[in-house]
Amino acid sequence: MLIWGPKYFSIGLEIYFQKRANFLFSFPMTNKELWVSVLRRLQPTIKKAHFITWFQNTNVVAVENGLMTVGIPTEFALNWIVQHYAVKVLQAAQELNGEILKTDFKVELTYGQVGGNGVNVQNLFAPETEKKVRKVRNVNEVAVVKGLSSGKIVSQMMNNKYSLDNFVIGRDNRLPHAACCAVANMPGGIYNPLYIYGGVGLGKTHLIQAIGNEVLRNFPDKIVKYVTAEKFVTEVVEAIGKRNTKAFKDQYRKVDVFLMDDVQFFARKDSSQQEFFHTFNDLYDGNKQIVITSDRAPAELQGMDERITSRFGMGMVVELLSPDFETRLAILHQKCREYQVIIDPEVLSFVATNAQTSVRELEGILRQIMAECQLCDQVATIRSAAEIMKRMNKAQKIIGYDIENREGRVVAKNALDVLNIVAEYYKVTSEAIVGKDRHKNLMLPRHVCMYLIKNELGESYESIGDGFGGRNHTTVMHACSKTAKKLRTDLRLVRDLNAIKREMGL
Ligand code: ADP
Ligand code: MG
Numbered sequence: 001m002l003i004w005g006p007k008y009f010s011i012g013l014e015i016y017f018q019k020r021a022n023f024l025f026s027f028p029m030t031n032k033e034l035w036v037s038v039l040r041r042l043q044p045t046i047k048k049a050h051f052i053t054w055f056q057n058t059n060v061v062a063v064e065n066g067l068m069t070v071g072i073p074t075e076f077a078l079n080w081i082v083q084h085y086a087v088k089v090l091q092a093a094q095e096l097n098g099e100i101l102k103t104d105f106k107v108e109l110t111y112g113q114v115g116g117n118g119v120n121v122q123n124l125f126a127p128e129t130e131k132k133v134r135k136v137r138n139v140n141e142v143a144v145v146k147g148l149s150s151g152k153i154v155s156q157m158m159n160n161k162y163s164l165d166n167f168v169i170g171r172d173n174r175l176p177h178a179a180c181c182a183v184a185n186m187p188g189g190i191y192n193p194l195y196i197y198g199g200v201g202l203g204k205t206h207l208i209q210a211i212g213n214e215v216l217r218n219f220p221d222k223i224v225k226y227v228t229a230e231k232f233v234t235e236v237v238e239a240i241g242k243r244n245t246k247a248f249k250d251q252y253r254k255v256d257v258f259l260m261d262d263v264q265f266f267a268r269k270d271s272s273q274q275e276f277f278h279t280f281n282d283l284y285d286g287n288k289q290i291v292i293t294s295d296r297a298p299a300e301l302q303g304m305d306e307r308i309t310s311r312f313g314m315g316m317v318v319e320l321l322s323p324d325f326e327t328r329l330a331i332l333h334q335k336c337r338e339y340q341v342i343i344d345p346e347v348l349s350f351v352a353t354n355a356q357t358s359v360r361e362l363e364g365i366l367r368q369i370m371a372e373c374q375l376c377d378q379v380a381t382i383r384s385a386a387e388i389m390k391r392m393n394k395a396q397k398i399i400g401y402d403i404e405n406r407e408g409r410v411v412a413k414n415a416l417d418v419l420n421i422v423a424e425y426y427k428v429t430s431e432a433i434v435g436k437d438r439h440k441n442l443m444l445p446r447h448v449c450m451y452l453i454k455n456e457l458g459e460s461y462e463s464i465g466d467g468f469g470g471r472n473h474t475t476v477m478h479a480c481s482k483t484a485k486k487l488r489t490d491l492r493l494v495r496d497l498n499a500i501k502r503e504m505g506l
Contacts, residue, residue: 031060034096035070035119041092042085043124044165045338054080057111057118066101066492068093073112078105086489087340094491101492157226158209161338167206168334170327176318180207184214187222187257187289191316193280197294198320201360204293207320208259211291215257222256229265233272240271252279257289263312264294267303277308284311328352328362335363341370342491343380344498350382353399354389365389377484378455379497383506412504415453415467421503422449425496434468448497450476451483456506 029037035058043051054077061069070089072078081089082105093100111118164184169177176196183194194211196204212224227235239248252258258279266273283290294301297319298312323331329352336343343366351369355362368388369380378384386401412418423430426445433446450468453459454476461473461480468476486493 029096031063032117032119034063034068034093035060036124037096038089038092039119039121039124041095042088043121045088046085048125052121053077054085055119055121057116057120059108059111059118061106061108063097063100066099067104068097068100068102069104069106071108071111071118072105073107073109073116073118075107078107081105087342088337090342090489090491091337091340102490158212158224160213162206162209162213164207164210164214166334166338167203167210168323168327168331170323170330172321172323172327173203176207176320179316179318180211181214183289183291184211184218187215187219188287189289192284192287193290193292193312193315195292195294195298195312195315195317196320197297197317199295199322199358201358202320202322203359204320205261208261208291208293212257212259215289219256223254224257224259225252225255226259226261228261229263229272229276232260232276233265233269236272236275245275249275249279253282255283255288258283258291260290260292262294263292264296264301266308267301270305273305273308277305280308280311290315322357323359325352328355328359331359331362332366335366339366339370341373342488342494343369343373344491344494346495346498347380347382347385350400351385351389354386354396365392368392376455379487379494381498381501381506383501412456412506415457415459415464418452418457418504419449422452422500425500425503436469444493447479447483448493448500450479452497452500452504454480456501456504 038060039055039058042055046054057073058077058081059071061071063069068090070081072081086103086105090100090103093103108118110116164177164181167173167177176198179191179194180196182189183191196207198204209226212226215222215224235248236245239245260276266276280290292312298309298317301309301312329349332343332348332352333345336348347369351362351365355365365385365388369385372378372384372388373380382401386398389396389398412421419430419433422445423433426441426448428442428445432442433449435442446468450464453464453467454461459467461476464476465471465473483493487497
């Protein structure tokens with residue numbers, strides 16, 4: 001059964017469009033508008049005090065040829081931002097203007113002066129409404145944490161990283177997401193109980209915990225209880241064993257929002273089902289919000305009392321479906337932002353094409369790719385992604401890369417081959433690359449070339465130095481480490497390297 005009012009459908013759409021509004025409608029932006037939008041994206045991901053310390057009085061100086069130059073009022077803040085936030089800045093800027101490929105930071109002393117051009121980041125924060133924080137008694141899964149200005153309630157049972165904002169919305173999960181927003185804004189309202197079902201790894205736990213986190217944020221007075229059916233069963237068994245079922249019951253009767261994850265686990269566990277049934281009824285009668293997740297629709301739950309399953313359908317039932325390609329890709333981009341890594345969009349698109357079953361699988365592959373890149377100081381390529389996927393799932397048929405016939409295609413077998421390919425790619429001559437000229441147009445190909453010979457062919461720094469007109473091995477080392485470092489923040493270079501590696505048959 002699916003009950004869905006137009007009011008909440010419009011909430012879903014509103015959120016969907018809000019998220020994309022900047023991207024779709026706001027060109028052309030001035031530099032300052034662009035920077036304020038970038039800051040707005042960064043702000044929720046950085047602690048308030050840090051955000052103010054580092055980003056106060058910063059601004060975009062210029063955007064030219066894919067390079068966004070950011071002015072920072074002090075050298076100290078500049079170094080910190082470059083080290084800690086460069087990737088986030090680039091990614092946020094790219095979301096707003098797809099043509100930005102690189103960022104650069106420079107000191108702009110005047111930005112910090114009175115009347116200077118720097119953005120006052122204090123204005124980005126909504127005025128804090130004082131929330132009364134009540135210490136929650138006897139429910140040990142929530143803790144009152146003293147925050148910067150007012151107390152903040154966080155849950156020890158739920159993962160704080162799950163929020164409704166970082167849940168990527170696509171065609172197939174817009175409805176469940178909007179339903180969760182409605183419940184988080186009005187717990188105990190008309191969508192009660194909310195029943196979310198869908199296959200493994202599609203975001204049920206993320207959504208149900210996001211509701212809990214959001215309710216605690218919106219209504220610090222409310223008592224939120226998150227429990228998996230499995231844990232609930234253990235608690236029932238323990239309570240029976242210790243003969244203190246009354247205390248157990250009382251604890252659950254106190255909650256305002258009851259979040260029960262993976263309810264299918266109750267199948268054929270009769271006493272737990274009964275206990276849950278009574279808790280459910282009491283809370284429901286008291287207009288408390290109940291949210292349930294399961295791997296299947298209520299009618300398909302087997303080994304469950306029909307009185308219970310019929311109650312699941314009384315409010316709203318929504319299904320989470322496997323995300324389509326665009327949503328999978330958007331999730332990958334979002335996770336890269338969260339983890340602060342840059343991966344070639346082509347590689348992400350290749351992963352999104354191949355990992356179709358669940359978001360957990362998608363995330364697993366991405367994590368593996370990131371780990372390998374970090375450990376080996378490499379950029380992820382389609383080949384490395386294909387190999388990881390094959391390793392994780394031997395039976396998988398990989399679309400878009402022929403892993404079996406790879407060996408025959410490697411064309412760059414020695415340093416000279418690499419040199420010629422790099423020269424051709426950057427439209428310069430091989431002689432110029434190995435020569436002494438330090439012109440900007442030659443430094444980049446030279447460094448890329450050294451990096452590839454070192455990383456792909458495994459040659460020593462000394463022999464590379466010899467090949468490059470008798471350069472010292474420390475020069476080569478420096479070039480390689482500089483390139484590796486740049487690959488963490490420079491999307492254009494990441495793309496160049498992937499394209500060159502493809503030419504090399506890798
Ligand atoms: P389930 O409980 O349905 O098995 P989870 O909620 O544990 O799945 O989701 C698995 C992982 O996928 C989590 O890390 C979650 O954050 C992520 N995930 C699932 N759907 C989305 C989405 N739409 N946007 C962002 N992350 C998602
Ligand atoms: Mg789960």
